Amino acid sequence: MIAKYLVAASTSAGKIDFIIEVIFWVVIVFWFVLAEATFFWFLLRFRKRDGVPARYITGEKASERRWIVVVPGLVLLCDLAIMGLDGPVWYEVKQSLPAAQQTVRIVGQQWAWSFVHPGPDGRLDTADDIKTVDDLHVQVNTRYHFKLVSRDVLHSFSVPVFRLKQDAIPGRVITGWFEPTTTGTFDIQCVEICGVGHGLMPARIIIETPEQHAAWMTGRAAGRIALASAAPLAGD
Amino acid sequence: MAPMWRLPTLAAALALLLAAPAGRAADEANGRGRELWGFCQQCHGADGGGTPLYLAPSIAGLPTWYVERELRNFHEGIRGTHFDDVSGMRMRPMALWLRTDADIVAVAGYVASLPPVKPAPVLAGGSAAAGAALYAPCIACHGADGRGNEQLGAPPLTHASDWYMLTQLQHFKQGVRGSDPRDVKGALMVPMAKLLPDEQAMKNVIAYITTLEP
CATH class of the missing domain: 1.10.287 (Helix Hairpins)
Known part of the structure; x- marks a missing residue:
C-alpha cells in the first residue's frame, strides 16, 4: 500500500x-x-x-x-x-549486519551531507576514494555498509525510499547497511533538528546500474587526474 | 497642552531620531535586505561582526560586489561543495535560501551598509613584524592598506576575522577553495596562499593584516 x-x-x-x-x-x-x-x-x-x-x-x-x-x-x-x-x-x-559488498562513509554536518565512496579498488580509506558533497552514488543490487559520523551536532540520516533512518552522533561511528533494489535518484534528508539550516540540507542518492556506476567512477577519476596535473601550474 | 517638563524629553527624543546612525537611511531604503539579514545575523551576529563558534566571519561593511559574488558562488556550488570545506558547507544552504538574484543584491547591499566591525583577535602566536614582509605579494591586489581592489576582485581585509583568514588561506593552499574551474577570482589566490610555507607564516601575515587600519 x-x-x-x-x-x-x-x-x-x-x-x-x-x-x-x-x-x-x-x-x-x-x-x-x-x-x-x-x-x-x-x-x-x-x-x-x-x-x-x-x-x-x-x-x-x-x-x-x-x-x-x-x-x-x-x-x-x-x-x-x-x-x-x-x-x-x-x-x-x-x-544484524550481513556481509558488505561495498562500504561508504556518510558524514553529517551543519548543513550538508558529504560522502566518501570507495574508488576502483573497492576499498575505503585508500588513495582512490571519491569524496562528494550532496550526492551519494551507489550500485543497484549491491549490499552496502555505511559508516555514519557527524562533524558537529546530532543529525539523522534518512533515505525515505529505503525506509532508512539512523541518527548520527558526534564522536561515534555508527555502522548500518542497505541494499538498493531500484535505479533512480532519490531524496536524502536530515530528520533530526540540527540548527538553523536543518531544513536546508537535502542531498540525493543516485542508484545506478553497474555500468553507470563504473562510468561515474571513471569520470571522477579523470577529473581528479586533470586537477592534479593542473596543480603544479598553480604555484607548487 | 503638554506640561512644560515634557518638552525637554520630547526634544531629546526628536534629537535622537535625527541623529540615528548613518546606516539607517540605507536600512530603510533596503527593507528587503534588512528582512533577509534577520536570517544571516543568527550566525554572523546582529552587528555582522561574526561568531567564531559558528564559523561565521565578520562581514559588516564588506563591499556589495564581493558579497554578491560570493553569495552567487555559494548558490551555484562553486564554493561550499568541497568535502573539506566545513564552514563553506554551512554557508551554502544559507545562500540557497536566497531564492532570487534580487534577494542576493538586496542582502549584499544591506551587509555593505552595516558599519564595519573590527573583530576581536582569536589567533595567538602570530608576529606582525615577521608578517610585514610576507604581506608584500598581497599588496598587488589587496593594497598596502588592505582595503582591497574591486577591479582585481580582491576584497578588503582590514575587518576580516583572523581565524577566517587562516582557514581560507589553508583552503586555498589545499585546493579546498579556488579549485573549481568556475572560480576565476578564487584561483588567483591559490598560488598566493602557496607562497606561505606553513601555518606559522600564515599567522604572521594575518597578524600584520590585523594591524592595518581602515
Whole structure:
C-alpha cells in the first residue's frame, strides 16, 4: 500500500512497510474506529433523560469490570502480536549486519551531507576514494555498509525510499547497511533538528546500474587526474 | 497642552531620531535586505561582526560586489561543495535560501551598509613584524592598506576575522577553495596562499593584516 505512494527501493523497505501497515490496520482502522464508535454509542446510550437520575458507577459488577479488564487485555495482546511481527524485522534491519559488498562513509554536518565512496579498488580509506558533497552514488543490487559520523551536532540520516533512518552522533561511528533494489535518484534528508539550516540540507542518492556506476567512477577519476596535473601550474 | 517638563524629553527624543546612525537611511531604503539579514545575523551576529563558534566571519561593511559574488558562488556550488570545506558547507544552504538574484543584491547591499566591525583577535602566536614582509605579494591586489581592489576582485581585509583568514588561506593552499574551474577570482589566490610555507607564516601575515587600519 505504502509503495504505491513512495517507491520502495531497498530490500528492507517492503518489510518495514508491512509492519507499518499492520500497525495501521490494527491501531487505526480497528482499535481507533472501534473506540470512537463505542465512545459515541455511550454518549447516545447514556444521554440525559427526563426522570433518570445520574449515578456513580463503582465498577464492581462483573459486567462493568469487563470494560477495564477485557478491553485493555485485548489491546495488550495486539501489542504483543505487533511486537512478535516487528521483532524479526528490527533484528534484520538494525541489529544484524550481513556481509558488505561495498562500504561508504556518510558524514553529517551543519548543513550538508558529504560522502566518501570507495574508488576502483573497492576499498575505503585508500588513495582512490571519491569524496562528494550532496550526492551519494551507489550500485543497484549491491549490499552496502555505511559508516555514519557527524562533524558537529546530532543529525539523522534518512533515505525515505529505503525506509532508512539512523541518527548520527558526534564522536561515534555508527555502522548500518542497505541494499538498493531500484535505479533512480532519490531524496536524502536530515530528520533530526540540527540548527538553523536543518531544513536546508537535502542531498540525493543516485542508484545506478553497474555500468553507470563504473562510468561515474571513471569520470571522477579523470577529473581528479586533470586537477592534479593542473596543480603544479598553480604555484607548487 | 503638554506640561512644560515634557518638552525637554520630547526634544531629546526628536534629537535622537535625527541623529540615528548613518546606516539607517540605507536600512530603510533596503527593507528587503534588512528582512533577509534577520536570517544571516543568527550566525554572523546582529552587528555582522561574526561568531567564531559558528564559523561565521565578520562581514559588516564588506563591499556589495564581493558579497554578491560570493553569495552567487555559494548558490551555484562553486564554493561550499568541497568535502573539506566545513564552514563553506554551512554557508551554502544559507545562500540557497536566497531564492532570487534580487534577494542576493538586496542582502549584499544591506551587509555593505552595516558599519564595519573590527573583530576581536582569536589567533595567538602570530608576529606582525615577521608578517610585514610576507604581506608584500598581497599588496598587488589587496593594497598596502588592505582595503582591497574591486577591479582585481580582491576584497578588503582590514575587518576580516583572523581565524577566517587562516582557514581560507589553508583552503586555498589545499585546493579546498579556488579549485573549481568556475572560480576565476578564487584561483588567483591559490598560488598566493602557496607562497606561505606553513601555518606559522600564515599567522604572521594575518597578524600584520590585523594591524592595518581602515
